[in-house]
Amino acid sequence: MLGLLAIADRREAAVLQPSKPTSLLAVLLTRPNVIVPVESLQRAIWGEDIPATAKASLHSCVLRLRRLFAKYGISGSTIEALPGGYRMAADARTLDLLEFRELLVRADHAADQEEELSLLRAGLELWQLPVLGNVHSDVLHREEVPRLAEEWLRTAERVYDIELALGRCREVLSELWPLARSHPAHERFWEQLIEALHRTGRRADALAEYRRVRDHLREELGVEPGTALRNLELAVLRGELPTVQAVRPPARTAKTAARRTTNPGANPATNSGANPGANPAPTDGAPLDAAPLDAAALDTTSAAGALAGCAQGDVVLAGLVGAGLLRECPDGHYHVHELLRAFILAAEGSWARAPEEPNPARPDAGADPTPSVRQSAASLLTSEV
Missing domain, CATH: 1.25.40.10 (Tetratricopeptide repeat domain)
Known part of the structure; x- marks a missing residue:
């Protein structure tokens, strides 16, 4: 149903023609394994102007769907008549919507981002937009x-x-x-x-x-x-x-917390309020703001940690080396990339402002860094091959 409503197997797909039984099937599949009230089914099929014969016509639509299932070899009691409504039995093997949601759950528990990405893309491949394009139901397309x-x-x-x-x-x-x-x-x-x-x-x-x-x-x-x-x-x-x-x-x-909900579709706007350019330094899994600046951990080989101010110096140092901004030398010093050098010089210039002069580049504008931070930045600039 993640496209034109159809009955398919591994070889071919039979796209259903727009009709009242097709609308009925679409509504049942949007709420799989849930009892859908008769009133909801009638609204989806006839809109707000429900005829007096709607109850009998609804029963007729169910019978036509069951014959259609038999024609294509769909066995079992797929459409169940229960007190108050009808229920469509389905699982990830018989309904692509449930297969998609199962892939999302697996992606949420993936071991790494590559595996997560593979599972998410597999889920997106199930979609053939527009969804339910052959179902003529204003209520269904609106709700x-x-x-x-x-x-x-x-x-x-x-x-x-x-x-x-x-x-x-x-x-x-x-x-x-x-x-x-x-x-x-x-x-x-x-x-x-x-x-x-x-x-x-x-x-x-x-x-x-x-x-x-x-x-x-x-x-x-x-x-x-x-x-x-x-x-x-x-x-x-x-x-x-x-x-x-x-x-x-x-x-x-x-x-994102959205995919941890029961309904993957209830996901709030992903990072819509975040800064897309933000690139936090890698941590050991703790929140980024949970590691305050530890001036004692910042030595002459770890000025990058002082500049970052959000992770321990050795962690940030390893990140800069991995990114190619620092290159470790045999004597224990580091060769500084020109990009990092320019950043440190710019940062030192901002520290040189008067205490009462705001610095828009730093959230703690006006605060003078500790002497160990200034010394670390200066020593880093001199630690060359």
Whole structure:
């Protein structure tokens, strides 16, 4: 049912023609293994103008569906008549919607992001939009189809969040271009497209895409872009987003809470309020704000930890070495990449401000760092081959 409603096996699919039995089957499949009240079934089939003969006609539709199942070899009591309504028995082997949701559960418990990504993409492959395009039911398309579409949207968001976190910005651009344009009011896809463009060095294209979605929102809806999209534009203008080479995948514990709910479709907007350019330093699984700056742990080989201020120095140091920003030398010193050198110089310049002068680049504007931090930054600049 994740496309045109059809009965299929491994060899072929029989797409059902628009009819009242087809509408009845669609409603039952949107709520598998649940008793659907007779009143709900009648509304889905006839709309608000339910005829006096609706109860008898509904029973006739059920009989026609059972004969259709028999024709295609579907055995067992698939449609059950129960007090108050009907129930459609299904599982992940017989209904693609349940197979999709099962893949989401497995992805949520995957061992790593590569496995999670593989399972999520397998789930998306089950969809052939538009959903239930051959079902002529205004009630169904108004009340049930948007809920199903939301499950697809949140899964697609998560797929591209992982791809970007893994640094595959160029690889996903060909998918994000049409995705954003086919969902012009869905800002998260535009955020991902703009981020991917900027991180691959296409800053002008990233800003052009921001102007495109901004103009659409203004002209079609009369609203401004959301906070996350506006903050992303500022990050692009300031060059604050990390490059593809410097990005490290986020910890598995940072997964969106939405897919931990019973209904995958109830996923709140994935990272819609977060800063898409944020690239937290790797931790041991604890929340990023749970490790305060430990000045005693910052020595002359760990100035990066002082600059980050959100993880222990040895962890950040290892991250910088892994990202190629530092290279360890045999004598215990480090060769500093020019990009990191420029950052440290800029940071030292901000520390040199008067205490009462605010620094917009730091959340604790006006606060002077500890002497150990300044000494660590200075020693790092001198630790060359």
